[in-house]
Amino acid sequence: MVEPDRTLIAGGGIAGLTLATALHAQGFQVDLIERNSIWQALGAGMAIQPNAMRALRALHLDCAVADRGIALHQWAFCDRQGELLCEIDLQDFWNGVGPFIGIERAKLQQALLTGVTALPCRLGISVTALLQDHDGVSICFSDGSSGRYDLVVGADGISSGIRELAFGANPPVGAGHIAWRSVVPMRPTKLSDLRFFFGDRCFFGLCPVGGGHTYGFGHVAEPRFHDDVRGRLARLRRRFDGFAEPVQEFLAALECDEQVHCSTVEWVNQEEWHRGRVVLIGDAAHASSPMMGQGGGMAVEDAYVLTECLRSAETVELALDRYVSRRKPRVRWVQQESLSVSQIIGLPPESRNAALRTRGEEMFRHRFQPLIAAP
Numbered sequence: 001m002v003e004p005d006r007t008l009i010a011g012g013g014i015a016g017l018t019l020a021t022a023l024h025a026q027g028f029q030v031d032l033i034e035r036n037s038i039w040q041a042l043g044a045g046m047a048i049q050p051n052a053m054r055a056l057r058a059l060h061l062d063c064a065v066a067d068r069g070i071a072l073h074q075w076a077f078c079d080r081q082g083e084l085l086c087e088i089d090l091q092d093f094w095n096g097v098g099p100f101i102g103i104e105r106a107k108l109q110q111a112l113l114t115g116v117t118a119l120p121c122r123l124g125i126s127v128t129a130l131l132q133d134h135d136g137v138s139i140c141f142s143d144g145s146s147g148r149y150d151l152v153v154g155a156d157g158i159s160s161g162i163r164e165l166a167f168g169a170n171p172p173v174g175a176g177h178i179a180w181r182s183v184v185p186m187r188p189t190k191l192s193d194l195r196f197f198f199g200d201r202c203f204f205g206l207c208p209v210g211g212g213h214t215y216g217f218g219h220v221a222e223p224r225f226h227d228d229v230r231g232r233l234a235r236l237r238r239r240f241d242g243f244a245e246p247v248q249e250f251l252a253a254l255e256c257d258e259q260v261h262c263s264t265v266e267w268v269n270q271e272e273w274h275r276g277r278v279v280l281i282g283d284a285a286h287a288s289s290p291m292m293g294q295g296g297g298m299a300v301e302d303a304y305v306l307t308e309c310l311r312s313a314e315t316v317e318l319a320l321d322r323y324v325s326r327r328k329p330r331v332r333w334v335q336q337e338s339l340s341v342s343q344i345i346g347l348p349p350e351s352r353n354a355a356l357r358t359r360g361e362e363m364f365r366h367r368f369q370p371l372i373a374a375p
């Protein structure tokens with residue numbers, strides 16, 4: 001077993017919190033830093049899929065997540081009026097891997113924070129300089145302090161500062177669509193599971209989360225643009241006018257522009273994930289278009305696998321080599337399949353809907369099947 005005396009994890013998101021929990025449980029000494037000065041989680045809600053729940057189960061975090069969210073059993077794809085195109089029975093498909101959970105991001109963060117209560121977490125701080133030699137990495141922090149580490153993990157998300165410092169600039173790439181996300185404290189009538197409604201070059205998704213709340217997300221195939229906060233809600237309602245009743249109920253329940261989070265959807269094409277004693281995990285290494293809802297799942301699996309590799313290899317470098325070779329094929333699959341689903345949004349509605357009606361379930365199985373096996 002490698003015994004890095006000190007590991008620095010930069011970023012307290014899904015990847016960083018999960019890794020900190022996993023390494024701490026194995027007796028590694030971990031410092032966690034997070035750029036935000038308070039714990040906050042942007043982006044409304046998300047699905048934590050069974051493969052992610054399996055890795056969280058191994059770290060005893062699954063119950064904390066499940067208790068704060070809700071188990072979903074079906075994933076339905078509909079046209080914009082709500083006519084069913086195809087439906088996947090999630091329990092049948094995942095066959096005992098774990099539950100499929102809808103959850104608010106803030107609740108997910110609370111759940112993951114239960115794993116790091118005994119760890120030193122420094123908030124409001126980031127890495128400003130990084131220099132490695134043969135036996136360690138020297139770090140300068142934004143508060144003027146410094147440290148020396150055996151291993152540095154960049155878990156600092158899609159615009160990772162560690163990626164830039166250690167590997168050079170590699171900005172995220174646009175995936176060709178824009179997403180609006182929010183959570184309302186109600187459940188549209190008859191919505192009990194995950195449901196996507198496809199329109200012309202756009203779709204709206206509804207996902208129950210815990211406490212009777214609902215996460216809604218509208219995506220439109222469009223290049224980058226800025227959507228001012230002022231007037232955002234009215235524009236969102238106009239964009240999805242004519243969509244099925246549950247979407248209208250969701251949009252009617254939103255009260256103000258500030259409730260709607262808008263972002264360009266991007267992904268990261270990064271060839272190198274580790275150099276010496278610096279390694280990237282989660283979105284820092286491989287942010288993906290969210291069309292499979294697997295970015296968080298890949299981040300959790302990364303943390304689990306990296307910990308296993310550190311436990312079983314003789315040197316840090318060997319562990320990092322193993323981590324990269326175990327993770328890359330699976331993550332690349334998710335990135336590529338997610339991009340191809342992104343392109344489906346832009347297809348003419350008639351042919352896309354016809355394909356979903358006749359082959360939707362088969363396409364879903366093909367896309368997710370590789371994730372049933374343990375990582």
Ligand SMILES: Cc1cc2nc3c(=O)[nH]c(=O)nc-3n(C[C@H](O)[C@H](O)[C@H](O)COP(=O)(O)OP(=O)(O)OC[C@H]3O[C@@H](n4cnc5c(N)ncnc54)[C@H](O)[C@@H]3O)c2cc1C
Nearest residue numbers: 011013014015035047126157161282283290293295296297
């Ligand atoms: C529209 C959309 C919908 C999605 N839906 C889903 C879904 O349903 N299911 C799913 O599994 N995934 C989903 N994802 C993907 C998922 O959100 C990400 O893959 C996941 O959050 C990655 O976790 P992470 O910890 O790597 O990065 P992040 O969650 O981005 O966390 C990074 C952390 O690092 C901190 N940080 C940033 N820079 C620094 C720095 N320089 N120093 C220190 N700290 C820093 C940030 O403040 C943050 O706390 C979606 C993504 C999008 C865009």
